[in-house]
Amino acid sequence: MNIPFPPSSPQKNTAIILGATGNLSYALAVVLYGLKKHNQSLLNEAEIIIYYQNMEQSVRDALGKITPCHFVPYQFPHMQHMRAHILRDYGEMTFVRYECFRYLKQYQYVLWLDADILIQADISDMRRQIPHGIGFRREYYDERVRVNFTQDIPNFMMDAPHYNAGIMAISKALLPDKDTLSDWCYQKTAEIASSLYYPDQGILLLMCQHFGLTIDPLDEKYNCEARRNCSALKKAALIHAVGHRKFWKYYYFDEWFETYKKWVQETGFACENNFPILKKWGLLKYPLFQVAPNPAQYPFKFVLYLIKALLHCKR
Numbered sequence: 191m192n193i194p195f196p197p198s199s200p201q202k203n204t205a206i207i208l209g210a211t212g213n214l215s216y217a218l219a220v221v222l223y224g225l226k227k228h229n230q231s232l233l234n235e236a237e238i239i240i241y242y243q244n245m246e247q248s249v250r251d252a253l254g255k256i257t258p259c260h261f262v263p264y265q266f267p268h269m270q271h272m273r274a275h276i277l278r279d280y281g282e283m284t285f286v287r288y289e290c291f292r293y294l295k296q297y298q299y300v301l302w303l304d305a306d307i308l309i310q311a312d313i314s315d316m317r318r319q320i321p322h323g324i325g326f327r328r329e330y331y332d333e334r335v336r337v338n339f340t341q342d343i344p345n346f347m348m349d350a351p352h353y354n355a356g357i358m359a360i361s362k363a364l365l366p367d368k369d370t371l372s373d374w375c376y377q378k379t380a381e382i383a384s385s386l387y388y389p390d391q392g393i394l395l396l397m398c399q400h401f402g403l404t405i406d407p408l409d410e411k412y413n414c415e416a417r418r419n420c421s422a423l424k425k426a427a428l429i430h431a432v433g434h435r436k437f438w439k440y441y442y443f444d445e446w447f448e449t450y451k452k453w454v455q456e457t458g459f460a461c462e463n464n465f466p467i468l469k470k471w472g473l474l475k476y477p478l479f480q481v482a483p484n485p486a487q488y489p490f491k492f493v494l495y496l497i498k499a500l501l502h503c504k505r
Contacts (some may be wrong), residue, residue, distance in 0.1 A: 203298040205237040209286035210305045212245035215306040216461050219453040222256040222453050224309030232314040241286040284390050291371040294362050297435045302358040308446045309426035316359045316412050322404040323363030326353035327413035338392025348397050355391040356430050357413040366401045378384040402426045416441055438481035451477040
């Protein structure tokens with residue numbers, strides 16, 4: 191899949207790539223505000239490219255006012271072959287990261303950032319942690335590559351170490367042809383679609399094996415899971431709300447919420463939270479409840495969320 195590159199500047203050596211559908215534009219906004227607040231030196235060296243689906247021009251314009259962005263429409267060509275849970279839980283946009291390798295033809299470094307993150311410090315030194323050209327954070331538990339699949343994939347090392355691909359740093363140090371890497375990921379995804387569980391993540395780890403790439407482990411502070419303890423979260427430059435437990439509808443993090451509230455106040459574009467009980471009580475007009483946990487599903491988490499919000503907690 192070849193998509194025309196947005197124009198690049200000779201002064202920029204880094205591409206920061208994100209992807210989301212229009213209903214997650216508020217999450218993209220939080221990421222962009224975080225980059226602008228904590229990473230101005232990185233932005234001086236970087237272009238931001240956002241791949242999108244179903245995102246109105248007015249929303250794209252609002253995102254571009256936070257910091258300049260290039261927007262690229264995206265369509266994944268193999269969704270009809272995917273298992274139902276991938277359609278439901280991930281959608282097409284999770285495969286955008288395959289496009290990252292193509293940008294190494296123009297940039298020295300490429301950073302992929304998931305949209306479910308909170309940036310709270312400088313992340314630019316991720317680029318210094320990838321001497322072999324590709325880096326992910328090693329998973330916390332002794333998991334293996336096989337957890338990404340419903341069955342072992344022949345001719346691959348299923349017992350190899352497992353990495354989280356939600357944050358990825360790559361550089362020109364990667365030797366294979368960059369289009370070859372992207373094309374291989376798409377082709378392998380179509381070939382083993384029925385065996386994928388964590389879809390793109392598993393494919394990327396298989397790609398590293400297939401091309402003999404050495405994975406450089408990124409420091410935890412550049413991909414710290416939101417469920418970690420307070421000590422780890424305070425030291426983190428980037429907090430990642432992995433899985434279904436997002437900053438919206440599960441956690442309360444003060445900086446994430448305050449940034450979301452700023453986005454809503456400036457643009458009027460809010461999270462589409464339709465939990466019936468909150469709708470019945472008429473609370474969805476307030477940003478605090480637009481991103482609250484579902485009180486019917488997570489009553490304790492809902493109460494804890496409100497307490498933290500009232501105390502203006504940093505965590």
